[in-house]
Amino acid sequence: MQKDDLGSLAMFLAVVDERSFTRAAAKLGISQSALSHAMRRLEEKLGLRLLNRTTRSVAPTDAGNRLIETLRPALADIDSKLISLTQYRERPAGTIRLTASEHAARTILWPVIDQLTRDNPDIKIELNIESGLTDIVAEQYDAGVRLGERLAKDMIAVRIGPPLRMAVVGAPSYFTRRSIPATPHDLAQHTCINYRFVSNGGLYIWEFEKAGREVRIKVDGQLVLNRADLMIEAAVAGHGIAFLTEDQVSDALANGTLIRVLDDWCEPFDGYHLYYASRRQPSPVFTLLLEALRARK
Structure with a gap:
């Protein structure tokens, strides 16, 4: 293989x-004609x-797909x-691409990223907010953060956060007009504030558990939102019942x-995990991030 072939193969994948x-x-960063010539x-x-x-x-083509399976x-x-060679630098350096839900990014990742980038000026971190479970291999992420119960079996998962609990909440003014629900099934008689996933467009089904019994409820109401802060604001204004994590509504409850x-x-249910491909060789920068997240757990 000639030295130009590696460049052509990388161009092919692009x-x-x-x-x-x-x-x-x-x-x-090349001309279209140069790229076409390289592919020919x-x-x-x-x-x-x-x-x-x-x-x-x-x-x-079929042959192209076979080449992709070999190349990636x-x-x-x-x-x-190449990334592992950065361990020989005096200061940690490199780029990490991460995907996380908004809640995980704010409560788990951002405090660590904030300090890590202050202490290590040669580190670059790209954090993308996505609500769905992302294929980090296909999307070329170094890692993702999601709830442990939603992770694929072929991923390495490291717990980086405590267990979580959900909270069903409504304004006092709302409950002056409606009875207090005794079971999740009673929510069918209530106005609820739905959450829609940005990634796949589906509505979140409310999940409950008591003494080993699991219940999933599809709720209905006038509002469908995709931001927790707006859901809280709507609930406080009396528009209906919301379903969020305890920490998101702790101030309003207090x-x-x-x-x-x-x-x-x-x-309580399994909290956030950092997940990454099992075949991935962690870089020094990735290891630094992982250790910082573990220390904060």
Whole structure:
């Protein structure tokens, strides 16, 4: 393999990921004509058609897909080996890409990232907020943070937060008009504030547990929101019952603007975990982040 071949293979993956020569060329910082020439030369050398080109998109052929299956783990391994060389620097350096839910980012990740970047000026951290469970391998993240019960079995998961509890809350003014629910099934007679996942567009189904009995309830109401702060504001204003984590509504419960119901149906559950691919070789910077998160647990 000639030295230019590695560059051509990386360009090929960029075209596949972007599904466009124009976007791939912009991402790589080269001209579209140079990228097209490199792809033609790669196909000629292999004697195979790797890409199907149309006026609207670019997609890999069967041979292209076989090449992708070979390239991704090989280049990922090379990348991890290069990253591991940073341990020989006097100061930690490198970039980490993370994905987390908004709640996990604010309560678990941000306090650690804030201090870590202050103490290590050569570290760069990209944090993307996503509500769904992200395929960190396909999306090229170093790690993600989600609830332990939602993680794939082929991931390494490290607990980085305490157990959590949910809270069913409503304003005193709301309960002057409605009876207090005694069981989760009573919520069918109440106006509830729904949460919609940004990632897949689905509505969150409220989950309860008591003495080993699990209940999942689809609730209804006038409002569907995707931000916890707006859900709290709506509940305080008397628009209905909300379902959030204890820490999100602790202030409102303390000052009496919200009251809690169905407390006995909200048992603790597994908290946040940092998860990453089992085949990933942790870089020194990643290890530094992981140790900081463990120390804060």
